[in-house]
Amino acid sequence: MNRDTIIEVRDLCNRFGRNVVHEHLDLDLYRGEIMGVVGGSGTGKSVLLRSIVGLKRPSAGEVKFFGQNLLTLDAGARARLEQRMGVLFQGGALFSSLTVRENVALPLIEHAGLSRKDAEELAEVKLALSGLASHAGDLYPASLSGGMVKRAALARALALDPDVVFLDEPTAGLDPIGAAAFDQLLLTLQKALGLTVFMVTHDLDSLWTACDRIAVLSQKRVLVADTPERVAAYDDEWIQNYFNGPRGRAAYSAVQGN
Amino acid sequence: MPSTAQESPPQITREQDGRVLLQGNWTLPQHAALKAMLARTEVPAADIRLHTISALDTAGAAQLANWLGIERLEQMLAQETELQPERRALLQTLTRALKREPPPKAERISPIRQALTLLGQQTEQLGRHFWQLSGFIGLVLQSLFGILLRPSRWRITALVNQIHQTGLDAVPIVALLTFLVGAVVAFLGATVLGEFGAEIYTVNLVAYAFLREFGVILAAILLAGRTASAFTAQIGSMKANEELDALRTLGLNPIELLVIPRVLALLITLPLLTFVAVMSGLIGGALVSLVSLDIPISQYLGILADVPIKHYVVGLVKAPIFAFVVAVIGCMEGFKVSGSAESVGRHTTSSVVQSIFMVILLDAVAALFFMEMGW
Numbered sequence: 001m002n003r004d005t006i007i008e009v010r011d012l013c014n015r016f017g018r019n020v021v022h023e024h025l026d027l028d029l030y031r032g033e034i035m036g037v038v039g040g041s042g043t044g045k046s047v048l049l050r051s052i053v054g055l056k057r058p059s060a061g062e063v064k065f066f067g068q069n070l071l072t073l074d075a076g077a078r079a080r081l082e083q084r085m086g087v088l089f090q091g092g093a094l095f096s097s098l099t100v101r102e103n104v105a106l107p108l109i110e111h112a113g114l115s116r117k118d119a120e121e122l123a124e125v126k127l128a129l130s131g132l133a134s135h136a137g138d139l140y141p142a143s144l145s146g147g148m149v150k151r152a153a154l155a156r157a158l159a160l161d162p163d164v165v166f167l168d169e170p171t172a173g174l175d176p177i178g179a180a181a182f183d184q185l186l187l188t189l190q191k192a193l194g195l196t197v198f199m200v201t202h203d204l205d206s207l208w209t210a211c212d213r214i215a216v217l218s219q220k221r222v223l224v225a226d227t228p229e230r231v232a233a234y235d236d237e238w239i240q241n242y243f244n245g246p247r248g249r250a251a252y253s254a255v256q257g258n
Numbered sequence: 259m260p261s262t263a264q265e266s267p268p269q270i271t272r273e274q275d276g277r278v279l280l281q282g283n284w285t286l287p288q289h290a291a292l293k294a295m296l297a298r299t300e301v302p303a304a305d306i307r308l309h310t311i312s313a314l315d316t317a318g319a320a321q322l323a324n325w326l327g328i329e330r331l332e333q334m335l336a337q338e339t340e341l342q343p344e345r346r347a348l349l350q351t352l353t354r355a356l357k358r359e360p361p362p363k364a365e366r367i368s369p370i371r372q373a374l375t376l377l378g379q380q381t382e383q384l385g386r387h388f389w390q391l392s393g394f395i396g397l398v399l400q401s402l403f404g405i406l407l408r409p410s411r412w413r414i415t416a417l418v419n420q421i422h423q424t425g426l427d428a429v430p431i432v433a434l435l436t437f438l439v440g441a442v443v444a445f446l447g448a449t450v451l452g453e454f455g456a457e458i459y460t461v462n463l464v465a466y467a468f469l470r471e472f473g474v475i476l477a478a479i480l481l482a483g484r485t486a487s488a489f490t491a492q493i494g495s496m497k498a499n500e501e502l503d504a505l506r507t508l509g510l511n512p513i514e515l516l517v518i519p520r521v522l523a524l525l526i527t528l529p530l531l532t533f534v535a536v537m538s539g540l541i542g543g544a545l546v547s548l549v550s551l552d553i554p555i556s557q558y559l560g561i562l563a564d565v566p567i568k569h570y571v572v573g574l575v576k577a578p579i580f581a582f583v584v585a586v587i588g589c590m591e592g593f594k595v596s597g598s599a600e601s602v603g604r605h606t607t608s609s610v611v612q613s614i615f616m617v618i619l620l621d622a623v624a625a626l627f628f629m630e631m632g633w
Contacts, residue, residue, distance in 0.1 A: 096597075096598035096599050096600045096601075097598075097600045108286075112286050112287070112289060112317075113290070114289055114290075118289065118293065121320075121324075122289075122317055122320055125316065125317075125320040125352070125355070125356065126316065128352075128355035128356055128358060129316060129351060129352065129355045131355070133358065134358055140598070141598065142596065142597035142598040142601070143597075158316070160286065161285070161286050161315040161316055161317060185351070188347045188348065188351050189316075189348070189351075191343070191344035191347055191348075192314075192344045192345060192347055192348030192351075193315055193316070193348070
């Protein structure tokens, strides 16, 4: 694998009042890999994601994105860098005053300079790619089901064909068939576009099928970041419970069966 | 990959042996160039090679599929052996996705028919709205009487909290606003009545205006703007967050829990705010009378004392009615919110407009009624 580092997190500390979430956290994301991030509730997975994409200013430490710190760049350079990443938020975060198609077309019109017609055509393709039915483009986010919201949000995250996508629990709330299709879609896009993926997830099937590496957040830092097999073999009580509990074993044997 | 040959434009080259090579970047930054090129190039019948494209993303792949047609692309995917596996996967995913049914075309409707439809819809909506409002009022009254006799179901904490927010916090703005309006009315009286040498009646003008109308209506309009909107936004975001459904599934009645304390709070606070409004309006009038008409405070109070108390009562009896209307409209619009944040905003606007409209309408009706009764 190409070990070209896209994102470098160094010595990251995050605290809210007295509650310390991260302490001296280090993490690297390499080009072209799918990295799964796991951790118990409240270990700061979403906070880590928000720190990396520049939505949250860390209490200390720094995050380098293609070698540059987003928070110290001027607005123009930051916007150019931000176009190279797509984010799928946990709740979808679709703009409620726009239809699904307009949601996806918005970045294409604003950043890629496409005409509205071209952008909406391309948006329709992205919606098709993410597996939405053809009538969904005209709907408003309020009338979508949970699974459809995830797909529409993925289509928007991929609108500009970014280098890196950040996914916050992408398969939570999807039915198993939809979740499996999502994993396959992710793998296809990753291979075809050289996509790098940072995925916060609790879905053990996703972890085993899609992820190249898994980072475990525990004790306020990244406890281990390695291939799924090595992480599952890591000597830590939480990790052992996570991967070798009944659900973890079932997911692993399903992957082995394939 | 995207980093290689960043600036090379897409090309279609015809080789000596009849093969057609697609080259360059078929990517989103080249979208315009690609579109223009494909529009002027006919799809060649010859063998087309895809593996020579240096960069391909979903935007480029979509244009390619559009240009070639899905069947042709599928055929080519089946035949071309040199194609990189990841490109093949991308194009296959794309052709699979594009083969779903096209979106249904929207029917064209003539503008006249559209206007008529809109008029009909709006009329029906208005009718349905009043129907809903009466229904909601009924529901509120029913729950109100239901818990009136059972003190164990009274929600004193919520009530006090609402009185604090809607009453106490509104005192400064109500007092300031009515003080200014009182001063303005006094100036108006001084100007108009001064021409007849009847400046002294300025005091009566301010007193009658504030006791009968301005005190209660200014307080009610401020409450409509300040509190009806807050009620709609609070209840509406709870509705959008499924909190109201959660209350119902817990066997709790949202009307009793959320609406009754708000309605009761306004029933208590609006008469009190009306009193504050009347007082500070009269003070504003007194100040102007003192400064620009040289009417001393003792004379001002003397004239006030001669104004019959029934004018104050006529003003005050409207307060509970306005309070009820404002609270009910604010809460009902909150219940009508559907899902999205945008809907919360729309209903908040609607609740303010409606409650101000209803306050003024009811005030006009009441004025007519009191005039006919000679009160």
